[in-house]
Amino acid sequence: MGTVLVVDDEEEVRLSIKRRLEREGYTVSTAASQEEGCNALGNATPPYDVVVTDMLMEEQESGQAILKAAVTADLFTEVIVLTAHGNVNNAVECMRLGAFDYLEKNIPGVDVYDLLTMKVRQAMDRRKQSLGTVRRLEGMGIYGKGPGAM
Amino acid sequence: MKDNPNPPLIQADATLIDVADARCNNQLHSLLERAVRDLRGKRGFLALVDQDTGELVVQYTSGEGWDETVIQRRLRIGQQEGRGITAFVAASGVSYRTGDVTRDAYYVRYFEDVRSEVAVPLVDAFDRVIGVINIESERYFAFDDRDELYLESLGAQAALCLSMADRLAREHALIDVANQLALSVDAGPMMQRVVDTASRVLRADDCSLFLINHETRLLSLRASRGTLGRNINGATYKLGEGLTGSVALEGRTVRTEDPRLDTRWKGLHNEFPPEELGSYLAVPIHGQSHVIGVLRVVRKRRCSKFYHHAFTEDDEGLLLTLASQIGVAVENSRLRERLLQTERLAAWGEMSARSAHMLGNRLFAMSGYVNELSHLVTCRPIPPDQAAEMVEGLKRGVGRLAEILAEFRDFVLATKLARTPASLSSVVRESVEEGIPPGSDVRLELELAEDLPNVCVDVSKLKRCFTELIENSISLQGQGGSLTVRCRRATDEDLKAFSAVPRSRKYAAAEFQDSGPGVKAEDKTRIFTPFFTTRAKGMGLGLAIVKGIVEAHGGAIQELGEPGAGARFLILLPLERDDEGC
Numbered sequence: 001m002g003t004v005l006v007v008d009d010e011e012e013v014r015l016s017i018k019r020r021l022e023r024e025g026y027t028v029s030t031a032a033s034q035e036e037g038c039n040a041l042g043n044a045t046p047p048y049d050v051v052v053t054d055m056l057m058e059e060q061e062s063g064q065a066i067l068k069a070a071v072t073a074d075l076f077t078e079v080i081v082l083t084a085h086g087n088v089n090n091a092v093e094c095m096r097l098g099a100f101d102y103l104e105k106n107i108p109g110v111d112v113y114d115l116l117t118m119k120v121r122q123a124m125d126r127r128k129q130s131l132g133t134v135r136r137l138e139g140m141g142i143y144g145k146g147p148g149a150m
Numbered sequence: 151m152k153d154n155p156n157p158p159l160i161q162a163d164a165t166l167i168d169v170a171d172a173r174c175n176n177q178l179h180s181l182l183e184r185a186v187r188d189l190r191g192k193r194g195f196l197a198l199v200d201q202d203t204g205e206l207v208v209q210y211t212s213g214e215g216w217d218e219t220v221i222q223r224r225l226r227i228g229q230q231e232g233r234g235i236t237a238f239v240a241a242s243g244v245s246y247r248t249g250d251v252t253r254d255a256y257y258v259r260y261f262e263d264v265r266s267e268v269a270v271p272l273v274d275a276f277d278r279v280i281g282v283i284n285i286e287s288e289r290y291f292a293f294d295d296r297d298e299l300y301l302e303s304l305g306a307q308a309a310l311c312l313s314m315a316d317r318l319a320r321e322h323a324l325i326d327v328a329n330q331l332a333l334s335v336d337a338g339p340m341m342q343r344v345v346d347t348a349s350r351v352l353r354a355d356d357c358s359l360f361l362i363n364h365e366t367r368l369l370s371l372r373a374s375r376g377t378l379g380r381n382i383n384g385a386t387y388k389l390g391e392g393l394t395g396s397v398a399l400e401g402r403t404v405r406t407e408d409p410r411l412d413t414r415w416k417g418l419h420n421e422f423p424p425e426e427l428g429s430y431l432a433v434p435i436h437g438q439s440h441v442i443g444v445l446r447v448v449r450k451r452r453c454s455k456f457y458h459h460a461f462t463e464d465d466e467g468l469l470l471t472l473a474s475q476i477g478v479a480v481e482n483s484r485l486r487e488r489l490l491q492t493e494r495l496a497a498w499g500e501m502s503a504r505s506a507h508m509l510g511n512r513l514f515a516m517s518g519y520v521n522e523l524s525h526l527v528t529c530r531p532i533p534p535d536q537a538a539e540m541v542e543g544l545k546r547g548v549g550r551l552a553e554i555l556a557e558f559r560d561f562v563l564a565t566k567l568a569r570t571p572a573s574l575s576s577v578v579r580e581s582v583e584e585g586i587p588p589g590s591d592v593r594l595e596l597e598l599a600e601d602l603p604n605v606c607v608d609v610s611k612l613k614r615c616f617t618e619l620i621e622n623s624i625s626l627q628g629q630g631g632s633l634t635v636r637c638r639r640a641t642d643e644d645l646k647a648f649s650a651v652p653r654s655r656k657y658a659a660a661e662f663q664d665s666g667p668g669v670k671a672e673d674k675t676r677i678f679t680p681f682f683t684t685r686a687k688g689m690g691l692g693l694a695i696v697k698g699i700v701e702a703h704g705g706a707i708q709e710l711g712e713p714g715a716g717a718r719f720l721i722l723l724p725l726e727r728d729d730e731g732c
Contacts, residue, residue, distance in 0.1 A: 013511065
């Protein structure tokens with residue numbers, strides 16, 4: 001189905017997201033801080049398919065740090081950034097840096113956990129497509145380890 | 151009389167003497183003594199013009215025969231022509247000498263033995279008579295030209311001495327106001343102080359201070375001494391309106407002996423009825439770039455010959471200096487106000503951002519339980535254990551939200567006190583009982599001074615404050631550890647830790663010392679700022695609330711423990727209050 005890393009400094013939040021995504025059949029790991037998250041990303045083989053991270057943990061820009069660690073480990077890992085009130089700017093910055101999407105934790109009238117589940121599925125799809133494209137390019141010798149690689 | 155040849159005669163209202171320092175007093179005394187001795191007189195006296203009443207008042211006497219009755223009779227020297235040599239000299243400003251008082255038209259008899267008399271005026275730098283020296287002899291024709299000249303030179307010395315004392319008083323007044331300026335945070339009391347000082351030193355009957363209101367562009371009364379003082383903020387001038395308004399508009403001083411003759415005068419707000427109005431002196435108060443107000447002094451009209459009611463150039467200089475001081479103070483306090491406002495706004499901005507974030511996170515966690523619950527209720531059968539777990543999580547979330555709100559409320563209300571007299575020891579004892587959870591194994595020691603006078607405090611707020619410290623201590627120490635709580639009269643040692651606490655007041659001290667991890671040196675001041683927390687619970691407002699409550703009581707708090715060797719919180723609370731309440 002796919003692997004997801006959830007990074008958030010609130011235990012209840014981590015467990016809630018994990019529980020919800022596991023219900024969909026994903027394999028979910030968690031990390032409780034920016035540092036833990038970066039380590040998990042660096043050590044994961046194979047890399048995670050999707051990362052769900054809180055924007056603000058120890059630092060204002062913890063989300064950016066996780067995003068960088070994720071794309072460093074695997075260019076096609078998709079990252080979804082969660083924001084509480086007041087830090088949409090940072091989330092937009094994450095989008096600019098290549099995050100899949102950002103999601104506000106509280107949206108009146110919306111079940112954000114269901115919305116998150118939908119976004120994770122879309123992120124999985126995009127990753128699958130990207131990897132498919134890469135494989136085709138590799139097959140044509142244009143990209144990566146193919147016969148015609150530079 | 152011999153034991154005390156120069157008793158301090160008059161404690162009356164002679165302002166010159168009030169402001170003169172002791173040295174001047176002594177000099178005038180010895181000057182008079184010397185005059186009587188060198189002129190071989192029988193007795194003499196020195197009278198000064200009382201600037202408040204315009205009367206000549208005997209201030210110093212020398213020689214024999216002075217008793218209370220004579221002094222009382224000669225206390226106030228009349229002003230009518232032909233009513234005494236002293237009065238004549240004071241009115242004419244020239245010396246007078248007579249060798250036979252029995253044939254003298256001016257002489258008024260006070261002592262039977264007097265035959266000759268010589269009197270010289272004391273004249274100040276503005277050619278105004280400020281006093282008279284008078285020497286008497288029981289011999290006929292006791293004084294000659296040389297004696298009169300000699301006495302005149304002593305008179306000049308006396309006048310010099312008085313004007314020095316006057317200058318000294320002015321200098322002191324300026325220094326005093328400057329010191330006040332350095333100490334005062336609030337311009338209000340400072341303005342009253344300047345008004346008082348100006349009146350006193352310039353011998354004005356009243357003094358008023360007006361500042362331009364930035365919104366209304368009106369000059370409005372901020373301080374005054376007499377009846378006008380009842381109309382603070384109510385008495386206003388448009389810029390350019392009346393004499394005072396003109397000073398504000400044009401930024402130029404107005405000095406006149408009769409303001410009513412000035413075409414600009416309107417008599418809108420007077421310190422006394424217009425018919426009593428005498429001299430008027432108003433100077434602009436300059437801010438950094440423009441006039442921000444007007445300081446004015448006024449004297450009543452008096453029909454006394456000796457009363458110098460015109461303000462001098464010197465007076466103008468002094469008033470301008472005072473005005474520039476108040477200008478600086480007002481600008482400073484406005485800057486400070488603006489700074490505080492900005493800080494307050496920033497604090498509220500920070501506060502709302504933090505609380506939104508904190509509440510948002512809690513809500514999001516709770517949404518997780520709701521999401522799972524709504525999924526679980528569609529399962530057949532509903533898994534009871536999992537559902538119960540979600541409900542537990544929700545309850546926890548609700549509890550945390552309530553906690554955050556309570557903390558928020560306590561923070562906002564920390565400074566709103568309902569004070570009652572209470573025993574600090576009992577408040578501490580009750581806080582300890584409430585703050586230490588049952589079954590805690592922390593070793594508790596109480597050292598409570600029972601002889602402390604009551605403090606005037608908000609008991610429930612103070613308990614909130616003490617229990618916070620106790621709970622912090624216990625939760626940070628984990629198992630074991632010790633907590634010592636003391637209260638006592640604050641010692642010098644206690645006060646030493648607080649640089650900003652006024653030493654003139656008496657304080658009670660409450661101390662909470664534990665054997666926990668203590669506070670890192672770099673955190674010692676940060677722990678009291680809002681949102682500083684090392685624990686997950688609440689919003690990190692705990693110690694900010696404690697500090698808020700203590701400071702609202704007029705007290706102070708510091709953490710004085712050795713980092714790593716336990717925390718020691720010391721709280722000072724004033725023992726008596728100087729304002730209303732309790």
